[in-house]
Amino acid sequence: MTCEEAEVLLHALIDGELDAGHAREVEAHIASCAHCAALARDYREISQAMGQADLRYKAPLELRRRIEKALPQPQAAPSRRAVLRGFALGSAVSAMAATGLVAIVLRNDDEQRIRSEVVSAHLRSLQAGHLTDVVSTDQHTVKPWFNGKLDVSPPVIDLTAQGFTLIGGRLDYVDARAIGAVVYKRRQHVINLFVAQTANTERQPAKISTLQGFNIRRWSDRGLNYWAVSDLGADELSEFGEKFETAMRANKEG
Amino acid sequence: MPGRWAAAPGRAGTPHGNAGQETMAAKASQDDPERARRFREAALPYLDDAYTLARYLLRDAADAEDAVQECYLRAYKHFDSYRGPAMKPWLFAILRNVCRAEYARRATAPVTATEELPESAEQTPLWHETPDTPERQMLRRFDGDTVRKLVAALAEPFRETFVLREIQDLSYREIADVAAVPVGTVMSRLARARAMLRSAWLAEQEQAK
Numbered sequence: 001m002t003c004e005e006a007e008v009l010l011h012a013l014i015d016g017e018l019d020a021g022h023a024r025e026v027e028a029h030i031a032s033c034a035h036c037a038a039l040a041r042d043y044r045e046i047s048q049a050m051g052q053a054d055l056r057y058k059a060p061l062e063l064r065r066r067i068e069k070a071l072p073q074p075q076a077a078p079s080r081r082a083v084l085r086g087f088a089l090g091s092a093v094s095a096m097a098a099t100g101l102v103a104i105v106l107r108n109d110d111e112q113r114i115r116s117e118v119v120s121a122h123l124r125s126l127q128a129g130h131l132t133d134v135v136s137t138d139q140h141t142v143k144p145w146f147n148g149k150l151d152v153s154p155p156v157i158d159l160t161a162q163g164f165t166l167i168g169g170r171l172d173y174v175d176a177r178a179i180g181a182v183v184y185k186r187r188q189h190v191i192n193l194f195v196a197q198t199a200n201t202e203r204q205p206a207k208i209s210t211l212q213g214f215n216i217r218r219w220s221d222r223g224l225n226y227w228a229v230s231d232l233g234a235d236e237l238s239e240f241g242e243k244f245e246t247a248m249r250a251n252k253e254g
Numbered sequence: 255m256p257g258r259w260a261a262a263p264g265r266a267g268t269p270h271g272n273a274g275q276e277t278m279a280a281k282a283s284q285d286d287p288e289r290a291r292r293f294r295e296a297a298l299p300y301l302d303d304a305y306t307l308a309r310y311l312l313r314d315a316a317d318a319e320d321a322v323q324e325c326y327l328r329a330y331k332h333f334d335s336y337r338g339p340a341m342k343p344w345l346f347a348i349l350r351n352v353c354r355a356e357y358a359r360r361a362t363a364p365v366t367a368t369e370e371l372p373e374s375a376e377q378t379p380l381w382h383e384t385p386d387t388p389e390r391q392m393l394r395r396f397d398g399d400t401v402r403k404l405v406a407a408l409a410e411p412f413r414e415t416f417v418l419r420e421i422q423d424l425s426y427r428e429i430a431d432v433a434a435v436p437v438g439t440v441m442s443r444l445a446r447a448r449a450m451l452r453s454a455w456l457a458e459q460e461q462a463k
Binding site for chain 2: 007008009011012015017039042043045046047049050051052053054055056057058059060062063064066067070071072073
């Protein structure tokens, strides 16, 4: 093999596009040619550097909105799948798309379904060994753990000083979609905080409701929907939510 | 909104096909919410990928946004002709045609008229690019901004091929489909692109000393 041939084919070698026979030929040439060996090394290094540098761009939110607006809108009564579509997209989008946003319109009947889903997820989590995927009381361990697993990394805040101990995080499934759950404890009571993104960036004040004996505190802020689920009393769950929201505000401002 | 993109020339055999020849039935299917839902699920996850490609192809944020929007509108219009399985290359082929229309629009500006250069450049022997000795030091690692700048400085069509391979992680076959060229051309363009980038890399390294 000549250098001229090798200088083209070694790229296919680096990219894993050569069949075994040609790969052996190129490798043999590289082994006997310092010039081509140096090139191959450089190209590999450049490829690696490309893989590590952040070379991608994130589509502006406004562009996403413009495209959404130009497409026919979903039917008046969206299925519950439509409500959770954002989660589905997340798994397909690369980790770079951390704040990718999809229009999710929550209607009353969908809210009802989702509440029932998060209570089911809460119940599942209480079975032995199901509570956490990452066990840590350190928010700086739990938060990075979510990176790349979800399209939106849920905020992880240590509320130990406020009486709610962070014990870990978990990927959960609501309507067969991946969703982030941050797990806290107060005494022996588990609180699952489910976090999902929403197109609506308006703040929605908290609503407390009860389902199957569990309390749910639901609120929205800065493009995220929150459902805190626990067997704690409504007053204590409210306290948790308020402390979480206060800490979030402090984080943003601080 | 589309504006100048609307007049983008089509090319036979490419996914964006014949614009503006809608029958009544086709028109009805355009408004089908179920179809829109399927399209959203299939295509919107690649919005960042499409925007990234447009940024590298057009080297301008506002033009990239317009191009991506037009790409999605065309893709939606021709979604019925999408046969899968790989949505990303299909979208990219449409996006690439939209971007080529933008090149044509810009053709009056000499700086960006780089499309002319390549065919002859493609035949330049590669080894002229690398006069330095093999016993050189390791390549230096640059930050993302520097690498972006080096990539953006590559001439077309090498930049396109390079970005599709290194940043979008497409196979040679997929790149060939997107760019509507044979795989052999993809290989020679990629070889040329990497040789040019390596030279630029070494020059940057020299300068940073």
